[in-house]
Amino acid sequence: MVTLGSLITNFYKDLPKNIINPELNLPQQLSEAEVQLKLEGLANSNTIYSKNLSFLGAGVYHRHVPAIVDHLVSRSEFYTAYTPYQPEISQGTLTAIFEFQTYMAELTGMDISNASLYDGATSLAEAVQMVTRVADKEKSKVIVAGILSPNYKEVLNTYNKGFGNEIVYVEELEEVRLETDIDALVLMYPNFFGQVIDHSVLIDEAKKKGIAVVFCVTNPLALMLFKSPGECGADIVCGEAVSLGSYPSYGGPALGFLTTRQDLVRNIPGRIVGETEDANGRKGFVLTFQTREQHIRREKATSNICSNQGLMALRTTIYMSYMGQTGMLDLAEDIYRKTEYLKEKIAKLNKFVVDKNVNFQDILIYSKDVEFSQLNLFLKKKNILGGLDLCELDRSWEGCYLLAVNEYMKNEDIDLLVSSIKEFIDG
Amino acid sequence: MVTLGSLITNFYKDLPKNIINPELNLPQQLSEAEVQLKLEGLANSNTIYSKNLSFLGAGVYHRHVPAIVDHLVSRSEFYTAYTPYQPEISQGTLTAIFEFQTYMAELTGMDISNASLYDGATSLAEAVQMVTRVADKEKSKVIVAGILSPNYKEVLNTYNKGFGNEIVYVEELEEVRLETDIDALVLMYPNFFGQVIDHSVLIDEAKKKGIAVVFCVTNPLALMLFKSPGECGADIVCGEAVSLGSYPSYGGPALGFLTTRQDLVRNIPGRIVGETEDANGRKGFVLTFQTREQHIRREKATSNICSNQGLMALRTTIYMSYMGQTGMLDLAEDIYRKTEYLKEKIAKLNKFVVDKNVNFQDILIYSKDVEFSQLNLFLKKKNILGGLDLCELDRSWEGCYLLAVNEYMKNEDIDLLVSSIKEFIDG
Amino acid sequence: MDNSPIFEKVEISNKLSSIEIAPQLKRKKVCRFPDLSESQVARHYTKLSTLNFGVDSGMYPLGSCTMKYNYKILERLASLPGFLQLHPFQNDADCQGILEILYEIELYLCELFGYSRFSLQPSAGAHGEHTGLLIIRDYLKKNNDDRDLVLIPDSAHGTNPASAVMAGFRVKKVPSDKWGNVDLDKLNEVLSKEKVAAFMLTNPSTLGLFENNIIKISEMIHENGGLLYYDGANANALMGKIRPGDMGFDVCHLNLHKTFGTPHGGGGPGSGPVGVVEKLVPFLPGPLVSKDKEYKWQNQEGTEIGRIHGFHGNVNVVIKAYIYILLHGGQGLKEVSEKAVENANYLMNKTREIIDLPYDRVCMHEFVVSAEKLKKETGISALDLAKALIDKGYHPPTIYFPQIVHECLMIEPTETEDKESMDAFFEAFKDIVAQAKASPDKVKAAPVTRVVGRLDEVKAVKEPKLTFFAK
Amino acid sequence: MDNSPIFEKVEISNKLSSIEIAPQLKRKKVCRFPDLSESQVARHYTKLSTLNFGVDSGMYPLGSCTMKYNYKILERLASLPGFLQLHPFQNDADCQGILEILYEIELYLCELFGYSRFSLQPSAGAHGEHTGLLIIRDYLKKNNDDRDLVLIPDSAHGTNPASAVMAGFRVKKVPSDKWGNVDLDKLNEVLSKEKVAAFMLTNPSTLGLFENNIIKISEMIHENGGLLYYDGANANALMGKIRPGDMGFDVCHLNLHKTFGTPHGGGGPGSGPVGVVEKLVPFLPGPLVSKDKEYKWQNQEGTEIGRIHGFHGNVNVVIKAYIYILLHGGQGLKEVSEKAVENANYLMNKTREIIDLPYDRVCMHEFVVSAEKLKKETGISALDLAKALIDKGYHPPTIYFPQIVHECLMIEPTETEDKESMDAFFEAFKDIVAQAKASPDKVKAAPVTRVVGRLDEVKAVKEPKLTFFAK
Ligand SMILES: Cc1ncc(COP(=O)(O)O)c(C=O)c1O
Numbered sequence A, B: 001m002v003t004l005g006s007l008i009t010n011f012y013k014d015l016p017k018n019i020i021n022p023e024l025n026l027p028q029q030l031s032e033a034e035v036q037l038k039l040e041g042l043a044n045s046n047t048i049y050s051k052n053l054s055f056l057g058a059g060v061y062h063r064h065v066p067a068i069v070d071h072l073v074s075r076s077e078f079y080t081a082y083t084p085y086q087p088e089i090s091q092g093t094l095t096a097i098f099e100f101q102t103y104m105a106e107l108t109g110m111d112i113s114n115a116s117l118y119d120g121a122t123s124l125a126e127a128v129q130m131v132t133r134v135a136d137k138e139k140s141k142v143i144v145a146g147i148l149s150p151n152y153k154e155v156l157n158t159y160n161k162g163f164g165n166e167i168v169y170v171e172e173l174e175e176v177r178l179e180t181d182i183d184a185l186v187l188m189y190p191n192f193f194g195q196v197i198d199h200s201v202l203i204d205e206a207k208k209k210g211i212a213v214v215f216c217v218t219n220p221l222a223l224m225l226f227k228s229p230g231e232c233g234a235d236i237v238c239g240e241a242v243s244l245g246s247y248p249s250y251g252g253p254a255l256g257f258l259t260t261r262q263d264l265v266r267n268i269p270g271r272i273v274g275e276t277e278d279a280n281g282r283k284g285f286v287l288t289f290q291t292r293e294q295h296i297r298r299e300k301a302t303s304n305i306c307s308n309q310g311l312m313a314l315r316t317t318i319y320m321s322y323m324g325q326t327g328m329l330d331l332a333e334d335i336y337r338k339t340e341y342l343k344e345k346i347a348k349l350n351k352f353v354v355d356k357n358v359n360f361q362d363i364l365i366y367s368k369d370v371e372f373s374q375l376n377l378f379l380k381k382k383n384i385l386g387g388l389d390l391c392e393l394d395r396s397w398e399g400c401y402l403l404a405v406n407e408y409m410k411n412e413d414i415d416l417l418v419s420s421i422k423e424f425i426d427g
Numbered sequence C, D: 001m002d003n004s005p006i007f008e009k010v011e012i013s014n015k016l017s018s019i020e021i022a023p024q025l026k027r028k029k030v031c032r033f034p035d036l037s038e039s040q041v042a043r044h045y046t047k048l049s050t051l052n053f054g055v056d057s058g059m060y061p062l063g064s065c066t067m068k069y070n071y072k073i074l075e076r077l078a079s080l081p082g083f084l085q086l087h088p089f090q091n092d093a094d095c096q097g098i099l100e101i102l103y104e105i106e107l108y109l110c111e112l113f114g115y116s117r118f119s120l121q122p123s124a125g126a127h128g129e130h131t132g133l134l135i136i137r138d139y140l141k142k143n144n145d146d147r148d149l150v151l152i153p154d155s156a157h158g159t160n161p162a163s164a165v166m167a168g169f170r171v172k173k174v175p176s177d178k179w180g181n182v183d184l185d186k187l188n189e190v191l192s193k194e195k196v197a198a199f200m201l202t203n204p205s206t207l208g209l210f211e212n213n214i215i216k217i218s219e220m221i222h223e224n225g226g227l228l229y230y231d232g233a234n235a236n237a238l239m240g241k242i243r244p245g246d247m248g249f250d251v252c253h254l255n256l257h258k259t260f261g262t263p264h265g266g267g268g269p270g271s272g273p274v275g276v277v278e279k280l281v282p283f284l285p286g287p288l289v290s291k292d293k294e295y296k297w298q299n300q301e302g303t304e305i306g307r308i309h310g311f312h313g314n315v316n317v318v319i320k321a322y323i324y325i326l327l328h329g330g331q332g333l334k335e336v337s338e339k340a341v342e343n344a345n346y347l348m349n350k351t352r353e354i355i356d357l358p359y360d361r362v363c364m365h366e367f368v369v370s371a372e373k374l375k376k377e378t379g380i381s382a383l384d385l386a387k388a389l390i391d392k393g394y395h396p397p398t399i400y401f402p403q404i405v406h407e408c409l410m411i412e413p414t415e416t417e418d419k420e421s422m423d424a425f426f427e428a429f430k431d432i433v434a435q436a437k438a439s440p441d442k443v444k445a446a447p448v449t450r451v452v453g454r455l456d457e458v459k460a461v462k463e464p465k466l467t468f469f470a471k
């Protein structure tokens, strides 16, 4: 029962009399039962599609969250704790973050990882600013190459208002020119269109010129199959891991991550956990390299990060432990096969051009004749959640449509989508 | 991942060769994601009504289950444990059952309680057989007086096939005759029609004649307001507590209980927890009076109960602790007021006769002109879950209809029901 | 103390309702319930939970209880509102999803165990026994057969005789031979003398041994005119390997809360479905689910024994078992049993190095060892060993059951244990046996790591305190 | 060891995908992930959880963190599939329920704190600060104002200066006076010399003290042409009592994960909404929710600072805060604050009996004490006291913050603590102080009850091992 006795005190005597105890127009208290009814009603006012008929992706996927993940994070020792400032009483969280760092480092093929960032978009902004620190400059010059989410671009620009780096966006990879004043080359992998592109030529050139290479990965599952950023030569990897053990949840909370080389550790933004031992030689874990952080370094900190996305990192850690190498590989292969299957089927439709690149999970489709917003309404009537009408995000993407597969789908579900699209275009 | 390597062994060499390894027609293994989709589909094939528009009760109520209950019972130390045979490693369960016994004893106004029985119906059957043991007879003669659920009656009769007691059902209380060969008088409180009846005259007579008095309580919340069975003079109280912290769940798991006088402890069926201490004088709890039980007494046991409804008892315990005396009283008063409100409103309708008794939560309505099964279909179209058409359970109850209120309802919801009924009868 | 009941926490208030109710109906006795904040409640029961031990806490080799891992997806899906909020009096049209599940799992169980139909009403194993024996009772009655004796082996679980008596039968024990099998001579003897209604058998027995003579026994019982009852609480060894129906058992109950991985809940809720061969179908407690265009409940034609549960049994537990079956599939269930047997044999073959194995045979899902010799040598009993295992971080095995093995410990690792954890358990056990010989007093003092040490059970009975307010 | 990482448990397999992919795109480096059973995973993380301490484990008086009880209904309802499964690119028509919540909570926050609009995008308090300061930056820029200095009090939280720098400002500290208030003379001095863009203030300050001169300060800043920023991480003392908007703060961020009872998650996710006065509304990061016939996302007209989050912030945390508000209602929130303040004063007035209270004033939601004198006398530091409290079953208070109080302990009981638990905490604290005097070595050895003792933080940096496979 949420009941707190009211009381009369003079604890508030220092407060300015003329503005104390304002009349406020706020709702009446509801009982738990009333709140439950109300929220159930609100939840039902959102339209949720069967997961096997949800073809929306673009960085957030309807991926199965194993029940064990929800079960374990619901233990109050985990989810109600604070940031693990007192290590002896927080070994649960700290050990798990250490595991998280290990998983992310392994998956991206890098040496080390931080403990999380707010989301993929802010991780990109933090990564770019990390480049400036690594370059030991006031401001750096950075090329962001390839297709990225307009939202990521916007966040990067917002953050950059304070940083003042020079950021050049080059959508067409062929147009990238690596002048000598460039500090970093940022690549999308897979990119916003789900394309997995071989950047080796560009990267070789960057390496030769001493330009840092940053990878931004919004679908890290792909890295089970495709060359890891580490193998590609990345110096910093940032991205989004919400789809490894967490829910779409209307976009948040998500899970930004950042991995890098061991020698760049002092430039990392956010928390880091390291192993050490106690006086008796027992191993244990602590927050470390804290002199980078705001509570010690204050205005000279690598970032202002304090609370990060701890519970999401725990979710991903448990997810990866549950999936294991075998489970992760199987899932990635399953997604890849379904991606291929959907591409094949769409390619057979009139009026559509299908992406010629290698795709993973997201598939770019082009048609100059189809009204995608209308198509989506048509699909909704069949209880299908259609793809993303890309021109709503960026006018230059007119005629582009992004579909995503997921593990809940069977071939029949994909066939149903394709036949429904056909029905729509046939009128 | 549910994967278990297959293996070739000769562990099964003793099994008869001709019937080993049969060909079986069983489903293929599904992944967790597939199972989730399938079960979500099945759950959605059930029709669930908004709780404030669910007027079905009759022993199972749409009562709010506070989130704290679900949270705490989902701790694996509780819900995956076995019956607490090893007390030192089971003090969590044992302390909670001790609390459960205390809550049930207090609520029913009795001295002691067992640790649970399967459900209300079987608790009634066990209570009747307990009478036989208390009377120290081979078979006893019992009057079951008043309105009881036909399902309870059927279960009592099934159990009695093995017991062979003489059970006489007397629906009209005025017709009860307490002959001297009667061993027990069983009373329903509140009865199946939600009526709370003053049985004091009958009980006085029973007491005088040395007849045991058994109360069967299927809505124990009522006991917060109405004279407890203990105050009424009951010797044994049995019943159903599913509505104190558990879900309707299509009728099971439910929570049978049994409380009684201290001196009858050796006649109780089922588990009992008691307080004791260790060698250092630390208090602790153990399963006790085990010489009553099957694993020790075998064919002379008071019952065959082994697994009971432990987790449901834990749910009720947490529920009661959360509600507290204040919360339980407030809830009981709220339900009583809504009961009165609905009665008042129905009384104003043509064609309906409303019960003149005191009611709690369930309300009996009579009409010889209304087809209640049709009414329920009509209500369903308005997303209202109507009441119980009693003649479907017992033909002698033609024209009887049982409605129940619950705490989710506002007066508007009740008004909506009543106006919808009016709309139906007005055609 | 961490295990203090919640009633100690705060002052009990004295409120009664002030609502208007006729005085002769009004409650006057105050309920002594504490009024607490949610935070206080959360802390109290969170603390209590830490005094418990579940299958996620560590190995739980409690024999005859099949403490396998409980997949979390069972909890998630069985708790969907479409299942939890369903009222048992809703009409069949509203309940098609749940009815489909009940219909399908019945088919699966029939196929897996070799029966014509199952009733899902019984709430636990003992409840299933009771139901099964009432079916036998009514069947015999219908045939005007006055058989009234139920035989059970001397290794039988306590619920067997108790259930038989509840169903109106007399009970007689049949001894086991030195291999743990039923002593066929003794069985013959009693069959020739008594009016045997049924023989209740657990196979594998509670010794964890497969009954070698099961086909012979089945013939003997049936030729004698009785029925064979299968206590299927121990079915974890045999899924997909052999079917009780094929072995000749006429009636069978299962413990879904063992074999089908539904959690034990600290003592239930379980589910104990009862399956029967064709001739006994009319006696199953009604209603059963049938499928036409829609699924619906159908009562039998007046022959059934009648309901054994107020509604349809522990439906939510049945849903979990259904999920368990889907998660494994037919082949997977078979592998479960094979792995359970493999694990038990692995652990048995290690454990026999340190303690006596009374039956030197391949075991099924579990095995029993005896501390009788150890006790003679060191004074350390099965109970002492069990308590010492607690201090090593294990839930103890079942002890003193079955009663025919002295100082018995019954060990069931289940298929969800891995080699490393069984090895670690064995090492712990070995340490304790060594300590029993070196310094038995230390073992006698166990457990010392829990909130309480060994509790005085005699005092609990002699000075009973069964509620907080009992003086 | 119980805190061994999962990678120690089993052999790592060496598999790579065998799927057909162009060689130049194909991964060759194996992911060293263990392959485990669900049971192994369950046991590992269940065990890890027991090495942690949450608000349900006991009192957690971590100052400036507002570790109040987290009502379980928040978790249940925010986890409804209708919220969790919603994709952020679904169109507004599909999202009316969630948009209603975001719309309504924005209204509530505006009313409660006195602002025109709030952005819900920031994911934490620091993120909110960053956002708020970027708003100030763009506002000044729009007005061609070249102010570039942000003032912060010397007691400020570390995120304040770090955020200011991230937003492109210089930072300067303003000292506090002996009452813990801002030193007005010093403030005047800096205002007359520097181009002050904004003053970031926490009120109550991180000392737990209400800034007596807030109205005066507001006048000074505004007359000088700067803006006043409210770090609302400490809003738990003032809900319904006084509004930062009314005190003159132009921008305000809140920590929903403190004041509004959403769980801290072991370090997030939080939510740090930013509220602004009318003139700053055009600069809020878009889009914002508007209501017409339907709810919809609406972008501002090109003036906004731009998105600060990939989508709409930590929406699920916002839902929980919304539920928290409904559960309490306007009056209830006020009572929360009153009770939080009452509790802090109660505990302060006990605690000052045993340790120095540097500011002898009524406190708000928390208070700080200093172990400086104790350390001189006994050698026992704030850190030692904190570690000793762990052994008594408590989470320690915040230590060494704010930096202006030497050997500082910052204690915040919150409103969900009851008198009994605060008394017990005080007694434990008292015991430790007594022990510090009697046998300081014992205190220095703490904690001894946890899986590890004090850990060597220097070694962690000198010999960094940041992943399991790092050599
Ligand atoms: C062999 C055997 N039969 C029957 C039972 C009784 O099962 P339940 O506890 O579900 O009533 C058990 C349970 O321990 C058992 O092991």
Ligand SMILES: Cc1ncc(COP(=O)(O)O)c(C=O)c1O
Binding pocket: A305, A306, A307, D064, D065, D124, D125, D126, D127, D157, D159, D202, D206, D231, D233, D234, D255, D270, D271, D272
């Ligand atoms: C006063 C103050 N400001 C800002 C913050 C930063 O909040 P967050 O951790 O959510 O970024 C904190 C958190 O400790 C705080 O106490």
